[in-house]
Amino acid sequence: MMRRLLISVVAALLVPAAARADERLRLADSLPVGHFFAESGTRFFMDRVKEISGGKIAFEYYPAEQLGKAKDLLSLTRSSIVDIGYVVPSYTSDKMPLSAVAELPGPFVTACQRTLAYDSLARSGPIDEAEFKPNGVHMLFTLVAPAYQLFTANRRIEGLKSMAGLKIRTTGGAMDATVKHFDGIPVRMAAPDLYQSLSRGTVDGLLFPYASVVSYDLGALTKYGTTGINLGSAALTYVIGLDRWKRLSPEARATLEQAGKEATRHACEAADQDSARDQETLRGKGVTLEPFPEADRTELVTASDAIAKDWAAALDKRGKPGTAVLGAFRDALARTH
Structure with a gap:
């Protein structure tokens, strides 16, 4: 009996953290490995969720269109085939035309200025009401890319x-x-x-x-x-299907919201800081x-x-x-x- 108990304890310790988590979420995007937003936004978000939840929420991450083409990720997320999906509204402009407000040209502004303005409308404002909710998704974090x-x-x-x-x-x-x-x-x-x-x-x-x-x-x-x-520019977002969102506990929703807001700020600050370096990289090529x-x-x-x-x-x-x-x-x- 003692030997069986010891084996069970050892086996439990060997189970990956994701398998012991209360929630496991499939997160999919179309970004190549090493993409600036994948590093400063996506991975930051997943790490913060794990940290805030104490490991109770874990992710299965599928980058580079492994679970679907970029244009299909909205429908895949809405239908819960993907729990959290990378959605570029302009790729589905027939369904999300208002988000193009962040794509308009104009005076030069920073990525953070444009990102935070868009976030205030898409997280719980008029763009959320007119586009995200009707499409069955809730936005978790975003980046409006640096000026094109x-x-x-x-x-x-x-x-x-x-x-x-x-x-x-x-x-x-x-x-x-x-x-x-x-x-x-x-x-x-x-x-x-x-x-x-x-x-x-x-x-x-x-x-x-x-x-x-x-x-x-x-x-x-x-x-x-x-x-x-x-x-x-272009608004880049990660969204969760509303059906999946409603099935999460209040604690899990609060964790994702907090991590999402932090990821939004972190990603835009990184994008602004790295602009000069990226220009030099291109000149070097x-x-x-x-x-x-x-x-x-x-x-x-x-x-x-x-x-x-x-x-x-x-x-x-x-x-x-x-x-x-x-x-x-x-x-x-x-x-x-």
């Missing part, structure tokens, strides 16, 4: 006119309008498909932040890029990074206001609160300064 720059495979960038006629990768939504405004040809595409598309010439350039160009190893395929402008002429910067800011108003008006016509959300986002952005 223009990168090209072959054409030297000499200002806004350099976009004319180029096939430029966008995330869709508001970013399409930006490219069209300057006579470019927007090509909607998920980030994991970019490397192959650039190498084959399917696109001539892209709007992307420095960190993502580094994370997706695109430095070898781009020759030119810009600095210090704001051609838009032979990418020429140059600022826009001052006249083009002024033109971009002026055009951005018209693009934003047109975007909002188009949503208003569809019965969506575009103008209201644009106003709320701008107010929230002003509070982050």
